[in-house]
Amino acid sequence: MNDKINTFLNSDLLEKYLLGDTTPSETEKVETHLSEYPEVQNAYNTLQKNLEIVSKSQAVDAPKHILNNILNELDNTPVINIKPIRKYRKWYHLSIAASFAALIFAGSSFVFFTQNQNLKTENQKIVDEIYDLRNDISLNNNKLNDIMQQFKQLNNPETEKYIITGNNRAKNLKTVAYINPKDKTSMIDVVSLPQLPEDQQYQIWAQVQDKMVSLGILSETDRELKQIPYTENALGLSITIENKGGNQIGSKENSVAEIALQKHN
Structure with missing residues (x-):
């Protein structure tokens, strides 16, 4: 990838173009790059997909x-x-x-x-x-x-994406976590959660050294991109099945999905 393309992608023209906020000259420049450079087209497709994820999670019916x-x-x-x-x-x-x-x-x-x-x-x-x-x-x-x-x-270069899938106890479980260690933000997109008995629920945890820190409850009906607490120095994320009302202490014995996080200096 040449310097010209890098410079263009590092600007905010693609985001502005996707949101309809470019001037006529900027629009012409973006469309020229889209037609000439596959790298720019791929980046634009990724932006569209991310916007669709966010928009679907926040959809509201008009009154x-x-x-x-x-x-x-x-x-x-x-x-x-x-x-x-x-x-x-x-x-x-x-x-x-x-x-x-x-x-x-x-x-x-x-x-x-x-x-x-x-x-x-x-x-x-x-x-x-x-x-x-x-x-x-x-x-x-x-x-x-x-x-x-x-x-x-979602489109911040510092944001890391983690796909969390279930084990044999929850084969259809799938969530996506977005973590930005620089801005200290965390989000999770609940894609699918297998149905549980009424007296049980899913709970997400951050693994910090030898203990698990609760990040909140995940509901079967909660299909949206939402913020979760950012945990400093977290080594991984885990989803467990707990009794209704949640638990203050996490246990790997109840884990149905987990993933290790990248280490940062």
């Missing part, structure tokens, strides 16, 4: 009911048609017309008042829906920020 509720409320608001008051030419009909007009006016006033109260209620509902929608947008923005942070961690 579909909010807009539908607002449209339904607007569609259901009745339209009032007021019939025009008939004019009588004969003078002896004036008193009847005046009385009839008074009744129409009183009735219309009551209808308008009722409709006004209903509209106030409906408007308040719409305001509440919009407020909830804004809260959902804020939560989704925070979730997106978390995704971007995890994406950066």
